[in-house]
Amino acid sequence: MHCIVPFAAPGSDAGRATLATMQWPRLDALLPRLRLVDRDEGELTTFSPPHERVLARALGWQGDDGRWPFAARAAQADGIQPGSDAWGLVSPVHWHVGTDQVTLADPEMLLLDEAGSRALFEAVRPLFDEDGLRLVFGRATRWYVAHESLQGLRTASLDRVVGRNVDRWLGDGDGGGDGGGARAASPLRRWRRLQSEVQMLLHDHPINAEREAKGLLPVNSFWLSGCGRAQPEPEEATLQIDTTLRAAALAEDWPAWSAAWRRLEEGTLLGLDVAMRRGGEVWLTLAGERAAATFTPVRGGLVARLKSVLSRPSVPALLASL
DSSP, X not given: OEEEETTOSOOSHHHHXXXXXXXXXXXXXXXXXXXXXXXXXXXXXXXXXXXXXXXXXXXXXXXXXXXXXXHHHHHHHTTOOOTTOEEEEEEEEOEEEOSSOEEEOOGGGGXXXXXXXXXXXXXXXXXXXXXXXXXXXXXXXXXXXXXXXXXXXXXXXXXXXXXXXXXXXXXXXXXXXXXXXXXXXXXXXXXXXXXXXXXXXXXXXXXXXXXXHTTOOOOOEEEEEEEEEOOOOOTXXXXXXXXXXXXXXXXXXXXXXXXXXXXXXXXXXHHHHHHHHTTOOOEEXXXXXXXXXXXXXXXXXXXXXXXXXXXOOOHHHHHHTO
């Protein structure tokens, strides 16, 4: 079993201050019995966060930053057969327009139900149809689009963009947005135009009027991510993505994040501890915004265990390095 824990480390000064006040009894007990087998390092500007890069490698996928086919994988989990088409994840989202930037709210915080989502989906589908794009409903927060142009298209993960200025993530990662000149020929130009058309259509949609009357955020745009064709996965792969920390970390609610860590310790980490004691094959990946560290049980005698203990940083130091 390979457990990947995204958002295991804080990404702000306030989060790091919270980190200094926390304790991890379960993780403290686990780490001396684990050895570091891989460390993924990257920049905060990568389109794929560390946990997605680790997952893609664990699945044996071919690809690179911003070009992993997570949409096709999610579509299959939602009962859609991806076939040989190239797919993209179309997430209905809320863009908050501030005085100097536009930020993206976490789609999971929209409380979008299936009926409302389907109504919005049907409203925007003709815009996709006109462009020769096949839009498919998956779940309330997950729509999918199929088109050949999505193969190899580099897009930023939602987990990179939530809570941040969308401008830096609207380009293809090689110099910004669509601008002019050579940038205007970017394959992303179609998608940015479509985003604008969807925004205009949804601006005064009745569903959004109802949502705002209830104190809910309107759905006023979409985010495209995870593009590409489905790739095979190893049949024996047992991967678990534990998202316990995600919502609090993206909201930068560090007391809630600390409480989520306690739940993680008494849930997933307890399960890993039990599996290790039974001699199970276990991997644990702790991922932050810059890096991910993957561990597996120490094999060998007392000397190997002592070396592992002596080389292991404290939990706060380990998490701060991610």
